[in-house]
Amino acid sequence: MDFRQLTYFLAIVDHGGFTRAAAALYVTQPSLSQAIQALERDVDGRLFHRIGRRVVLTEAGTALVPRAREALHALELARASVGAVRELRGGRLEIAAMASPAIEPLSTMVQRFTERFPAVSLGLRMALTREAVVEMVRTGACELGLLITSSPLQSRDVVPHPVGDDRLVLVTPVDGPFPPGRAVRAEQLRGHRLIVGQRGTGIRAYVDDLQAQGIDVIVAVETEHRMAFLPLVLRGVGLAVVTESWADLSERAGALVLDLEPASAQHNVLVSRKGQLTPAARAFLEIAGPSIDRAGL
Secondary structure: OOHHHHHHHHHHHHHOOHHHHHHHHOOOHHHHHHHHHHHHHHHOOOOEEEEOOEEEEOHHHHHHHHHHHHHHHHHHHHHHHHHHHHOOOOOEEEEEEOHHHHHOOHHHHHHHHHHHOOOOEEEEEEOOOHHHHHHHHHOOOOOEEEEEEOOOOOOOOEEEEEEEEEEEEEEEEOOOOOOOOOOEEHHHHOOOEEEEOOOOOHHHHHHHHHHHOOOOOEEEEEOOOHHHHHHHHHOOOOEEEEEHHHHHHHHHOOEEEEEEEOOOEEEEEEEEEOOOOOHHHHHHHHHOOOOOOHHHO
16 A cells, blocks of 8 residues: 555545546546555455446445545655755754863854754753764764864764864962963963863863873862863862863853963864765754865765
């Protein structure tokens, strides 16, 4: 049974016979008859009594009419839904993001996208590491992912789209060990207590690199929860190296934000799955910013 057969069946019902239905459908009457015969074989029963040139529904045919109309209506709804998604008049886009780029640049990207395509729903899912972002995109849990990395992304499973850099800064209490307005040299962090993220994040890589250089810092707290960094700093538990996207929030909360020397930056990268993308995903990549690498589109 297929939708063509159901369309032909209802045309016969609505037009009162094979001849009129064939004319309305712009098909030959033999083609129409063959389709109905195939449908009758599928349902294992006669659908019409043929009385001269007239046809009358059998009991089986009468039972099929409402179900056929429901099926064709469902098909039209499906077509309309697909069309809405294709034309970005509906649908949903799932995006995975690490914590820091979820503040910026993701907020700006989302603002641009929703202003232009307000009917598309966005699902934002948190990932703790760049590997987790890549895995969520690779497996299809999300179509796009936003990660931050200090080194080139090595993955054959996703397509990277660089979307700009984010400087690292130091967040301290206002009465902390460093004066405002002056950059803090890396060696000045020696002996200080730091609040760090888990391994696999860019800001943790910066701290690990300090230790590799012989600059001994004290890991006071290691946490997966980025929102815990600022409260812990304000309570004097330690200092935090974070991306510049946290600067405004930190200053408004009463913390001091200082530059680091030498300057260090993390790279924001949108990743997409390989193969054909949905219209919503393609539109999001286009809106993401002028710096995006179009090669992966």
